[in-house]
Amino acid sequence: MCNQDTAPEEKRKAEKIKSILKDIKPHGIRNGAICFLSGDRLPVQTAGPGLQGKIQNFLKKHGKVYYFLLDLFMPVYDGPLRKRIREILFRYDDKSVILNLGSGPACYMGRKDIINIDAYAFDEVDIVADASDIPVENDSADLVINISLLEHVRNPYAIVKEMHRIVKCGGEIFCFLPFLQPFHAAPHDFQRWTEQGAKELFSFFDEVEISIAQGPTSSLLWILQEWLALSLSFGSRTVHDIWFLLLMVVSAPLKMLDVFMVKLPYAEKIANGFYVVAKKLK
Numbered sequence: 001m002c003n004q005d006t007a008p009e010e011k012r013k014a015e016k017i018k019s020i021l022k023d024i025k026p027h028g029i030r031n032g033a034i035c036f037l038s039g040d041r042l043p044v045q046t047a048g049p050g051l052q053g054k055i056q057n058f059l060k061k062h063g064k065v066y067y068f069l070l071d072l073f074m075p076v077y078d079g080p081l082r083k084r085i086r087e088i089l090f091r092y093d094d095k096s097v098i099l100n101l102g103s104g105p106a107c108y109m110g111r112k113d114i115i116n117i118d119a120y121a122f123d124e125v126d127i128v129a130d131a132s133d134i135p136v137e138n139d140s141a142d143l144v145i146n147i148s149l150l151e152h153v154r155n156p157y158a159i160v161k162e163m164h165r166i167v168k169c170g171g172e173i174f175c176f177l178p179f180l181q182p183f184h185a186a187p188h189d190f191q192r193w194t195e196q197g198a199k200e201l202f203s204f205f206d207e208v209e210i211s212i213a214q215g216p217t218s219s220l221l222w223i224l225q226e227w228l229a230l231s232l233s234f235g236s237r238t239v240h241d242i243w244f245l246l247l248m249v250v251s252a253p254l255k256m257l258d259v260f261m262v263k264l265p266y267a268e269k270i271a272n273g274f275y276v277v278a279k280k281l282k
Helices: 007-020 050-059 062-075 080-090 157-166 196-201 218-232 237-261
Strands: 027-032 033-035 100-101 117-118 141-147 167-178 207-214 273-279
Touching: 007 117, 007 167, 027 207, 027 237, 033 117, 050 237, 062 237, 080 117, 080 141, 080 207, 141 157, 157 167, 157 196, 167 196, 196 273, 218 237
Parallel strands: 100 117, 100 141, 141 167
Antiparallel strands: 027 033, 167 273, 207 273
């Protein structure tokens, strides 16, 4: 669990977890998390292969450092996503049941009351479980957050259906879906969505809002970084990864052009990704 929690916060969070869990015997405790998956589930290999994957695997052991560097140097500007999720989180206090599905090593937006669910037992994770078979009772959550998970699973529809099951009537889902992004394994990568595809994926919710989360410059910059790294790699995966990491650092400020680009008409045609806010009303 998030190791910065005070004792009263930990107790309240533990009580919330106990109140929503199905009556299923877990496999045990893994790194402080209630584990419903077999094996040790320690986060040893959660990124792709090569030098870049090794660096990610190392940094993910230090969640705060990992996300600080990611926010600083990643080739995407996600201001619209952050603004919208802050607006939504403002409506829910620490008495609400908020689940972060596919949380990774993070206390999302600094909210230590959020219950983290992941397939790996990172230090910040509370429940280790399969996202398509969540050990949580029907109509349990006020809000379910799902950021950058669905592209990494074989059956995203099953996970969206599972989120619909566990969220309360009147509750909400907040999800990020990638569109024009290069391949990025964590440890796998399977899917991408257009705006219309996102609407179809969440079509059985009662109200669905879809908007640009990361804009056209983010798409162009990420693809350009990969193109240059590929061109200069001479067929070497290690050389490619070194160039890509250097290009990320050097060109990161260019992503701020999306502050303006996301406001242009038809920006969704080449957006880097979309956020989805879906409500379950019955």
